[in-house]
Amino acid sequence: MTDDVLDVVDVLIVGAGPTGLTLAIELARRGVGVRIVDAAPAPHRESRGKGIQPRTLEVLEDLGVTERVLATGTTDLPFRKYFDGEYVNDTARLADARPTPDAPYERGVLIGQWQVERILRERLAEFGVDVESGTEVTGFEQDADGVTAFLAGGERVRTGRLVGCDGGRSRVRKALGVRFDGTSEPEQSMVVGDVVAEGIGRDAWHQWFTPEGGVMLCPMPGTDSFQFQAGPELDADGEPLPPSLESFQRIFDRHARVPGITLTDPTWLSVWRVNVRMVDRMRVGRVLLAGDAAHVHPIAGGLGMNTGIQDAYNLGWKLALVATGRADAGLLDTYEEERLPVAAWTLGVSTELFAKVLEAVKEPGTGVEVAAAPPMGTGYPWSSLAAPATTGEPDVLRPGDRAPDAPCLDASGDPVRLFQMYADPRFTLLGFGAEVAESVGKLAAEHDGLIQAFTVDGGDLRDHEGHARRAYGVTGPALVLIRPDNHVALLAQDPAEVTAYLQRIATFTPKE
Secondary structure: OOOOOOEEEEEEEEOOOHHHHHHHHHHHOOOOOEEEEEOOOOOOOOOOOOEEOHHHHHHHHHHOOHHHHHHHOEOOOOEEEEEOOEEEEEEOOOOOOOOEOOEOOOOOEEOOHHHHHHHHHHHHHOOOOOOEEOOOEEEEEEOOOOEEEEEOOOOEEEEEEEEEOOOOOOHHHHHHOOOEEEEEOOOOOEEEEEEEEOOOOOOOEEEEEEOOEEEEEEEOOOOOOEEEEEOOOEOOOOOEOOOOHHHHHHHHHHHHOOOOOOEEEEEEEEEEOOEEEEEOOOEEOOEEEOHHHOEEOOOOOOOHHHHHHHHHHHHHHHHHHHHOOOOOHHHHHHHHHHHHHHHHHHHHHHHHHHHHHHHHOOOOOOOHHHHOOOOOOOEOOOOOOOOOOOOOOOOOOOOOEEOOOOEEEEOOOOEEEHHHHHOOOOEEEEEEOHHHHHHHHHHHHHOEOOEEEEEEOOOOEEOOOOHHHHHHOOOOOEEEEEOOOOEEEEEEOOHHHHHHHHHHHHOOOOOO
16 A cells, blocks of 8 residues: 555445445445545436336335435326327326235336435435545556555545446446447437426326337426437438437427427437447456446336446445455355346347337337336346255245245234335344244344344234235245345255355355
């Protein structure tokens, strides 16, 4: 370490979008020293990725912000379709969807990305950590003991781990020399922006299509703006024109054919191109990549922001255990092991959905609802962290799967959900049945600080309607260990299996 290093921190996060902010919260709430820096001089106010999926709402509940997200966004916005200037129909794909005992969020939330980031920054500040805006990392060097990062102002930061959450053009990724495999389309695919459109109703996502193209205006909750999306305007030579308010107006008039509507007050004008790329590695020594820095893909299905948040949720607890000396650095190998296949899946699904949308909009009455993505975050059954199941019904639940929710009663008889119990930085041990109550208590004492433990139908919680047992495939006495990111770690009956699992975390070696 050189004499002019001004700060030493456990983890340095580069990039303060949803991915970086989620990771910072996950570390800060576990007592890990963290700095999060962002090259932008101030937070943006751009709608960008505008959808939070149900699984991501579960993640955000664990972080303590889902209520704020639901209060800011909307879960009920129909798609209003027009063709050749004529109204065709309204569709509400999830109008009949209802929450279930194991899945409390039946639909996603429409919310601007800047609003999500604001909520996450506020939550991070509650842990005493603020984003350092206007702070650019120009380079870094890593050695066996840590990473030295160089900031544009001349400061050097010594850190145990550095995580690049700095977007698709990631400087961290480029400095690592990690491959970013895939394809990029040379032509513009879409112009996007935030504008005001007085006279257009804010009760629906308007989608106007013609045989020659289309334009969409989506009202952004909590603002006066609409997100504008359309194919680019072309010049006389067939080349795409750069985004501008004047061009947006011409595109709108051509496809929407709604007289008297003037677009005004642009706060964001941008171009989106089709990029389908992902890294071949998400970790090189003490430097890791997450979010768009590791994978970019078509916007269809609204998977981008969600995938990044879930990257950070997966990485956060592992990085915290390593940073605090409670786990070997080998545990970090499971981050890439679990998330790289998810990135590949996301690229494939979003590419297919984008192609479906391009075809669907040629038919009157269809629109972006055909890009509904399958559920994200269903689990990592292939993972080294997924212990072989010795109890439960394999067809119901497997180690590595997402841990389901269930309504229960606490010791006082008050309603409580399992997700509320899981909102803790530690592993959670559920012991089903009075027969295992003593073992649950001993395990909690032996692994104090690493796990929290509850006996179901034998002390702490009562599965009064049987939803917990059904969700976890439990018919008799059983022990269920839940990871800090709310995936099933272990299904067992023998307490020694729980001890062995937790001991393995401390000296982790991934399976071959």
